[in-house]
Amino acid sequence: MTLNLLVAPDFAPENFPGWYMLATLLQHRSGTRLHLLMPADAREQAQMLGDGLADLVYANPFDATAMIRGQGYQAFARPAAHSNEMVIATAAGSPVSVVEELRPGCRIAVTDNRDVRLIGLRLLEPADLTERDIQWVPANSHQAAARMTLSGQVDAGFFLASAYHALARITRGQLKVLVESKLRDISHVLLAHPRVGDDLQPLAAALLAVDPSRPGDAEVLQALGLPAGFEAMEREDAEFMIDLMDTLLD
Incomplete structure (x- = not known):
């Protein structure tokens, strides 16, 4: 069979x-x-x-x-x-250092992963942001989301944690983790x-x-x-x- x-x-x-x-x-x-x-x-x-x-x-x-x-x-x-943990990250040089500093209208790169988006929205609750407050920028991969974040096209990116930690070391070195979930x-x-x-x-x-x-x-x-x-x-x-x-x- x-x-x-x-x-x-x-x-x-x-x-x-x-x-x-x-x-x-x-x-x-x-x-x-x-x-x-x-x-x-x-x-x-x-x-x-x-x-x-x-x-x-x-x-x-x-x-x-x-x-x-x-x-x-x-x-x-x-x-x-x-x-399945997830990471919210921004460029290392970004003035944003915690999720509370993200504001309505912020642009976030996200892949087509509903679970990552759902968890990410929970992690954004301290910033009082809802789904409607965010300008979602589609990314066809976590690598693409990283490129958008590094180039300044977006204010932050949503990443599956395993995918984030699998990014090239030089890429991760140019990113800054704002928060990582611990749902387990x-x-x-x-x-x-x-x-x-x-x-x-x-x-x-x-x-x-x-x-x-x-x-x-x-x-x-x-x-x-x-x-x-x-x-x-x-x-x-x-x-x-x-x-x-x-x-x-x-």
Whole structure:
């Protein structure tokens, strides 16, 4: 049997080869063939999902919430010790040094990551800024958001924390972090479509058995940017995360 695994487009591009390494490893250990779907952006992801192409999805928490509630997807794993934190940063030379100094009308670069925007808006509450107070400047990647921030096109950028810390050192050296979230309970999630059924069990077992202490496995996990591997996600864990996402939306 072949299962299509869709990987969220907000995953850092430099870690894409790790997914191919992981797919090869899981195929060998589970006997289940995997075909990777790597959408370039949220629009292409929505098209693939709308066409029913994805059996498995590595989804950001916002999309995961909708897919679990609306389409019956089952959460079965998530990255271990790797929550979805986000960073608000500005250029190092900016006069803004804390979020409270951002004013209505400020321009903020943001990628098409609803979870990052939701968390960022919570972090902007000390500045009394709402979504309508901000001029949003779309960025097609976190690297593009960094370039806009450094060039002065925007006053600040919203970044997935893992993507921010993966930026080149010289780039990060020219940026200044205003705030970084510490939510810890929101993460990307691996989901299975209901049609996968019992075929999920051997694949999930193989995934959860990928061991960071084994040299070969560790190499794959490092390539993914998920050095601690994966842990099981139970239904109650998914429901708790969904409740947190609802809180961010309120």
